[in-house]
Amino acid sequence: MYLLDRNSQTRILSVFEGAIYNGFFLITQGFLGTGLALEFGASEPVIALIGVLPSVSQLIQLIAPFILRLVGNRKKVMMICASAGRLSTAFIPVTLALGINRQSLLLIILAFFSFAASLAGNFWVSIIRDVVPPDKSARFFSLRNVIFTITNMLITLLYSFILDHSSGKTGFVIITTMGAVSALVSLVLLGLHNDPPHEISYGSGLFKAVTRDKKFMTYLRFYSFWSFSIAIASPFFAYHELVNMELDYSFLSLLNIFSSTLTMMFYLLWGRIADRIGGQAVLEFGIFGAFLKTFLWLYMDRGTVYLLYIDTFIGTASWSAINLCLFTTMLELLNGVDAETYYALLSFSNGAFALAGSLVGGVLASYLNKFTWTLGGHTFFGIQILFLVTLVLRGVSFLLLKRVKTKKVVSVPGMVFNSAVVIANRLAARPREFIEVMIEKNKSKKKE
Numbered sequence: 280m281y282l283l284d285r286n287s288q289t290r291i292l293s294v295f296e297g298a299i300y301n302g303f304f305l306i307t308q309g310f311l312g313t314g315l316a317l318e319f320g321a322s323e324p325v326i327a328l329i330g331v332l333p334s335v336s337q338l339i340q341l342i343a344p345f346i347l348r349l350v351g352n353r354k355k356v357m358m359i360c361a362s363a364g365r366l367s368t369a370f371i372p373v374t375l376a377l378g379i380n381r382q383s384l385l386l387i388i389l390a391f392f393s394f395a396a397s398l399a400g401n402f403w404v405s406i407i408r409d410v411v412p413p414d415k416s417a418r419f420f421s422l423r424n425v426i427f428t429i430t431n432m433l434i435t436l437l438y439s440f441i442l443d444h445s446s447g448k449t450g451f452v453i454i455t456t457m458g459a460v461s462a463l464v465s466l467v468l469l470g471l472h473n474d475p476p477h478e479i480s481y482g483s484g485l486f487k488a489v490t491r492d493k494k495f496m497t498y499l500r501f502y503s504f505w506s507f508s509i510a511i512a513s514p515f516f517a518y519h520e521l522v523n524m525e526l527d528y529s530f531l532s533l534l535n536i537f538s539s540t541l542t543m544m545f546y547l548l549w550g551r552i553a554d555r556i557g558g559q560a561v562l563e564f565g566i567f568g569a570f571l572k573t574f575l576w577l578y579m580d581r582g583t584v585y586l587l588y589i590d591t592f593i594g595t596a597s598w599s600a601i602n603l604c605l606f607t608t609m610l611e612l613l614n615g616v617d618a619e620t621y622y623a624l625l626s627f628s629n630g631a632f633a634l635a636g637s638l639v640g641g642v643l644a645s646y647l648n649k650f651t652w653t654l655g656g657h658t659f660f661g662i663q664i665l666f667l668v669t670l671v672l673r674g675v676s677f678l679l680l681k682r683v684k685t686k687k688v689v690s691v692p693g694m695v696f697n698s699a700v701v702i703a704n705r706l707a708a709r710p711r712e713f714i715e716v717m718i719e720k721n722k723s724k725k726k727e
Contacts, residue, residue, distance in 0.1 A: 285473040286410045293407060294423050296468035298430040302461025303368050305434055306454060307332070307389060310517040310531045314442065317521075318375070318451050321382040323648060324641030329389055330514025334506055334633030336393035340626035343401040354474035357402035361469055364395025365462035372455040375448055397626065399469075404622050408610060409475045417558060417607050421550020424603060425543045432539035439532030489620050494684050495612045499625055501679040502605075503632040505566070508672035510636030512665040515644055516576065523660045524581050538591045545599035553604055558611060559685045562604035566680055568597030570673040576666040580658045611685045640665060 305311055307329070316326045328335070350356040370388050374380065411419050438457075442450040490496060520526045553561045572593040575586045609625065647661030 286475065288471075289406075289410045289473040290419065292468055292471050293410075294426050296465050296472075297423065298427055299461050299468065300365075300465035301427060301431055302434055302465075303365075303458035305431060306438070306458045307392075310521060310528065311435070311438060311442075311454075313514060313517040313521060314528070315371075315451055315455070316382070316385065318447055319380045319382050319385040321385065323515075323518075323645040324638070325382045325386060326518060327510075327514050327637045327641030327644060329386060331510040331633045331637040332389055332393040333397070334510060335630050335637065336390070336397040337626035337630030338634065339394050339397055340401055340623040340630065343398055343623045343626075344620045346398070347402065352474070353402045353406055354472065357399050357406070358466075358470055360395045360399040360402070361466055364392045364399065365466045367392050367395070368455075368459040368462045372452050372459060375452045375455060378448075380448070397630075401622055401626065403469075403472075406472060406474055410473070415554070417553035417603065418550045420607060421546040421553075421603055424546045424599070428539045428542045428546065432536050435535045435539075436532045439528040439535075442528045489624050492612075492621075495621060498608070498612055498683045498685075499628055501676060501683055502609075502625060503628045504672070504679055505676040506629045507632040507636040508669055508676050510633040511640035511643075511672065512669040513640075514637075515640065515662050515665055518644075519576070519579065519660065519662055520587075523662065524579070524584065526584070534587060534591055537588070538595045541592065541595040542599050545596055546603060549600050549603050553607060557685055558604040558607040559680070559683055561600045562608050563677065563680055565597045565600030565604065566673065566677045568593055569601060570670065570677055572597060573666055573670040573673060577663055577670075578657065579663070580660070582657070608683075608685055643668075 306315060312330060313326060316329050321329065346356055347353060350359075367388060371385070374384055374388075438454045441453050444450075445453060520531060549561050572590050575590045575593075579586055579590075609622070612621070643665055644662055647664050650661035652659050
């Protein structure tokens with residue numbers, strides 16, 4: 280690493296830091312997060328709120344530019360926020376071990392962690408934008424996400440094994456302790472990041488200037504509506520698997536391995552394609568796939584577990600595109616040096632709509648969860664009505680994304696079609712080329 284320049288070192292460090300940091304973050308999301316919440320006796324509305332805390336916490340992003348101007352250094356303020364959030368993770372295993380498993384306490388700890396992490400993330404984005412060359416951003420983040428996928432797969436498998444072989448509280452004490460250690464180690468790596476020279480704007484009306492950027496505001500409207508669409512039902516897919524379908528952690532972890540293996544391939548694929556045709560084109564493909572896959576959840580119960588494999592394949596292709604290109608599309612729209620202001624406004628709006636979605640989803644879930652009915656031998660659960668709602672909202676989100684204007688050479692289906700046409704033309708041309716070559720050879724022989 281000493282042979283590399285400081286920006287190259289930071290890019291490498293960012294990969295290790297993020298992978299280790301996920302040792303804790305994974306415990307707060309998906310079926311692990313839902314299981315932790317249930318261990319604390321959380322109700323449906325609280326489960327919904329915990330599931331979207333990473334998005335809701337972005338409400339605080341609006342003050343990020345002002346904090347930066349107060350401190351005057353991106354790395355310093357990033358480390359202050361990151362330290363506060365990651366040190367707080369130690370309270371979860373301690374409270375569990377002492378038997379203080381109240382849902383309000385878990386909500387407070389995770390909220391504090393999420394809000395601090397959200398602020399730290401703003402300044403990290405600003406730094407990494409100056410560290411990664413723009414023409415290589417999609418490939419860098421796709422490779423970074425591949426490495427994350429490998430480590431996340433192994434971590435999830437390990438945590439699931441521990442939970443299946445230890446009693447409820449003991450298992451979660453073990454994995455949350457491991458997660459807290461991961462958070463602290465990642466904090467050390469974060470402190471080694473390089474902060475390139477950066478101009479900090481102190482002028483007034485920073486947010487007003489951003490809101491006048493029509494291209495960015497179109498993306499902001501899409502992003503906000505998408506956040507609402509996802510938040511209204513996202514925690515209840517895992518809830519449906521654990522409670523209604525009665526699936527165990529080992530099965531879900533194996534499904535996660537299947538998903539992770541596919542994700543690695545798709546991240547590499549989308550990274551190359553996005554740099555060629557634009558991140559928005561890949562993002563549109565992902566959003567449409569996320570819309571289609573939701574149909575499967577309307578029929579998901581104990582007798583249709585096989586649908587999870589189809590859902591995993593479509594979902595992996597879709598969400599790898601979304602996770603990569605939501606970020607890279609945003610980077611394409613950042614204008615000038617005030618990346619923090621753009622990101623703060625986007626994050627605040629995302630958090631506000633995610634909060635609204637989680638509150639609406641939590642209230643609806645607590646009511647709908649009381650109902651089940653059987654039609655044609657198929658059992659339907661009230662919670663699946665939320666899946667129908669998010670299906671419609673995701674479709675509207677796709678239409679809003681189509682209005683965004685960034686570098687978009689061609690759509691993904693269009694690229695596939697064009698490639699197929701080129702290949703077909705080449706195959707068709709080869710027999711003709713062969714005949715022409717043979718004719719030329721015969722002419723040459725006759726002349727001789």
